Amino acid sequence: MxxxxxxxxxxxxxxxxxxxxxxxxxxxxxxxxxxxxxxxxxxxxxxxxxxPDRTALIAAVAEVGFRALANDVSAVERSIESPRERLHEAGVAYVVFAVSNPEQFRLMFSREIADSTPYPDLHAAAADARAGLERAVAASRLGSGTTSEPIDVAAAWALVHGLATLIIDGQLGNEAASPEGAAALSRAAIHAFWSQRS
Amino acid sequence: MxxxxxxxxxxxxxxxxxxxxxxxxxxxxxxxxxxxxxxxxxxxxxxxxxxPDRTALIAAVAEVGFRALANDVSAVERSIESPRERLHEAGVAYVVFAVSNPEQFRLMFSREIADSTPYPDLHAAAADARAGLERAVAASRLGSGTTSEPIDVAAAWALVHGLATLIIDGQLGNEAASPEGAAALSRAAIHAFWSQRS
DNA sequence: GCTCGATGTTGACAGTGGTAAGATTCACGC
DNA sequence: GCGTGAATCTTACCACTGTCAACATCGAGC
Structure with a gap:
């Protein structure tokens, strides 16, 4: 042998x-x-x-991470009817992915690959993941018609990304460390911004 | 000599x-x-x-960063009358601080000091900074009366923290890299969540 | 004025990313 | 079948890092 x-x-x-x-x-x-x-x-x-160097390895790892994230987000997209609800749950999926794979998430947003242009495959995978959120935002038309869409995408992304990073750094308490806790917290946070309307 | x-x-x-x-x-x-x-x-x-070690130096640097951040946020707090506007501008100040001092901001939220309990001074400084946001949220009563306050704080913090980290990592475009651009972007993002009401 | 603790230095160790030179093996043309 | 060149892997280095131990120097208080 x-x-x-x-x-x-x-x-x-x-x-x-x-x-x-x-x-x-x-x-x-x-x-x-x-x-x-x-x-x-x-x-x-x-x-x-x-x-070629360490960064390229990290980029490859991040690439598979972004593919998994894009997959999780679009799975939610396919399973929910209401555009509003779909956007909310896509955001929850983003946070749950981060909490379920915290170290990989950290790698995906580590500084050395913040500029992904030298790594086309990574760039494409990250764009795919972002496209999921963009579709959800466009379909739900967050905000009134007066706000431009890129701002809506940035706001939605910032909210879920902030939740994800704060949770995996332990800044939002230990209840949020589990995927279930993270889902509950992020759902509540998202609703906090919408509750004033309903 | x-x-x-x-x-x-x-x-x-x-x-x-x-x-x-x-x-x-x-x-x-x-x-x-x-x-x-x-x-x-x-x-x-x-x-x-x-x-005692490298982490303790980082903690000391982060401590002065948090003090500066707390200062910036409470300066806004003292200068604005409307509670709603005050909350918005406190958030803008958070993002502007991060964009104006990106590397120090990174140090403040670097992983090695995510748990600040071994560094009481850092812990206190970080708590002070957070207290600024908490006061602003409590005064403005973000959301309807049905949502609990810690969730409101978490949501507000997540939004501005997400904006800050995404901007300083260049994920939200180059226009947002300058303090002025960051202020404009974060103001627009914050308003995107409120515009549906006005 | 002496001594002791605080502060500083030198030198070592293991670990890191990265490069160069050599060994091994695979694939392909003959 | 067989050689030869390219791809792959190894060993040996370099400079850098955090950390520790041993030693040098200084200042403050008895």
Missing amino acids: PSKPYHHGDLRRALIEAAVEIAREHGADEVSLRRVARHAGVSHAAPYHHF | PSKPYHHGDLRRALIEAAVEIAREHGADEVSLRRVARHAGVSHAAPYHHF
Whole structure:
């Protein structure tokens, strides 16, 4: 049995999975190239044959994260009739994703890849995720007709993104740390902004 | 002339200022203990006589940041009559502070000090800043009387915090990068949530 | 005026991202 | 079948980081 062939076979994928696992178990800032390589059973320089540098690995991990987020958001989109309700639940899905995968979420919005233009695949995945929110906002026509749409998208995104980051940093209490608690809190927060109308 | 006395005199303060300056000029993640020490003109181990570890230095920097933020927010509080307007402008001040001091803002919400309980002074400063928003929310009674107040605070905080983080990460376009642009954007976003009422 | 604690320095260690040079193996043309 | 070049992986370095231990220097109070 070739227990350890010289060539790994699918090291790129293995490195990404190792990074996700290390992030989940030890935190996003424990994801170092060397540790990822160790976890995948290769030498510390092997990753450089698949990623030009550490940032590129993070970008790849973030890319799969954005794809999962886009998936979660559009699943909600397909399952709800009322445009207003659909927007609300898309926001809840955003927050729940962050709370369910806090370390990956942190990686997705880590500073080194804030400008995603050098990573086209990441850029596309992030745009897809954002497009989900944009569709939900456009359909529900948040605000009166006088406000321009980009502002509505920015406001909606900011609200759920703020909830997500504050919750996963523990700033909004421990009840919100669980996906159920996060869903309840974000639903309540969203309704707080709309309750004055109903 | 004693160009370099053996003892610095006020090294603790000098280290904090050096950290702020390095963050401003080179980015928050360039703030290393050794670089800060170098910038202050002392050896790389000198900081350990004033801070137990790197995190404690970050906590000290974040503390002055939170004090400045609390100051900015309560300055707005004192200058505006209408409770509703006061809440809105307190939120704008939060975002403008972040955009005006992006690297310090990042330090203030960096993960290593997300739990501020080991740093009582930082904890108090952060609580002061938050208290500003809480007062503004309580006075304006965001939402109808049926929503509980902590939710209102969380929602308001999440909105402005989300705006702040998204803007300083460049996710909301370059127009928002300037303090004026950020003020305009955040005012519009806040009004987007209220316009449906007026 | 001496001593002791506070403050500073030098030197070491393990860990990191990154590069260079060499080893191994795969794929493909003959 | 077989060689040869490219892709992959390894070992060995470099500079940098946080942190600690040992030692040097100074100031404040007895």
